[in-house]
Amino acid sequence: xxxxxxxxxxxxxxxxxxxxxxxxxxxxxxxxxxxxxxxxxxxxxxxxxxxxxxxxxxxxxxxxxxxxxxxxxxxxxxxxxxxxxxxxxxxxxxxxxxxxxxxxxxxxxxxxxxxxxxxxxxxxxxxxxxxxxxxxxxxxxxxxxxxxxxxxxxxxxxxxxxxxxxxxxxxxxxxxxxxxxxxxxxxxxxxxxxxxxxxxxxxxxxxxxxxxxxxxxxxxxxxxxxxxxxxxxxxxxxxxxxxxxxxxxxxxxxxxxxxxx
Numbered sequence: 001x002x003x004x005x006x007x008x009x010x011x012x013x014x015x016x017x018x019x020x021x022x023x024x025x026x027x028x029x030x031x032x033x034x035x036x037x038x039x040x041x042x043x044x045x046x047x048x049x050x051x052x053x054x055x056x057x058x059x060x061x062x063x064x065x066x067x068x069x070x071x072x073x074x075x076x077x078x079x080x081x082x083x084x085x086x087x088x089x090x091x092x093x094x095x096x097x098x099x100x101x102x103x104x105x106x107x108x109x110x111x112x113x114x115x116x117x118x119x120x121x122x123x124x125x126x127x128x129x130x131x132x133x134x135x136x137x138x139x140x141x142x143x144x145x146x147x148x149x150x151x152x153x154x155x156x157x158x159x160x161x162x163x164x165x166x167x168x169x170x171x172x173x174x175x176x177x178x179x180x181x182x183x184x185x186x187x188x189x190x191x192x193x194x195x196x197x198x199x200x201x202x203x204x205x206x207x208x209x210x211x212x213x214x215x216x217x218x219x220x221x222x223x224x225x226x227x228x229x230x231x232x233x234x235x236x237x238x239x240x241x242x243x244x245x246x247x248x249x250x251x252x253x254x255x256x257x258x259x260x261x
Contacts, residue, residue, distance in 0.1 A: 027066040052096070091147075
């Protein structure tokens with residue numbers, strides 16, 4: 001995959017996606033969003049990939065949307081995505097079937113915060129800073145911040161930052177649950193890779209089932225998720241990976257080798 005503004009690397013079963021427009025603080029123009037949507041679709045479609053990591057190349061995660069380039073498309077209601085791409089903010093009813101970890105450093109603004117919220121786990125450098133700026137310039141944050149941040153942080157914490165447009169730091173992002181770990185500056189990508197590699201060692205069908213059921217509970221409620229539990233349990237217990245895992249309890253020895261079936 002050769003892109004202009006997105007860098008994609010393969011590290012064994014982990015795909016690393018880098019927003020690569022450092023001369024513009026990784027602000028997302030139309031082409032960058034298209035490429036990001038294609039990279040997400042590739043991550044989801046490749047059965048040999050078991051986890052993804054999203055980061056920013058250069059000094060910042062992302063300054064958010066490049067208003068000058070993207071505003072005309074949003075104003076016209078045109079799609080920002082590449083044909084066959086997946087919405088990186090996952091607000092169109094389609095979600096990644098594999099875990100994604102966001103590795104944040106520097107500035108994380110506007111749509112960048114919503115990329116973090118759409119990830120499953122986020123780590124950030126100690127000097128990272130965050131701000132939702134759209135209302136400050138008369139715009140609506142359309143990448144899921146208004147739904148996910150209240151769920152994650154609670155109503156008051158979410159409104160504190162969504163409505164004031166003020167900047168906050170890594171410790172506050174951790175306190176409200178936007179990020180799950182704060183690490184020393186420069187260690188954000190290393191830590192995200194460690195988590196992704198650990199996830200990649202688990203049984204992929206089971207990981208997919210955990211994501212699916214957890215998202216069902218958030219989107220449709222606990223009762224809807226509970227209805228799916230027997231099917232997911234039977235599916236994983238009867239899988240090749242499930243049987244391999246059960247066998248290790250019967251005959252302890254080396255850890256099971258998971259094949260994704």
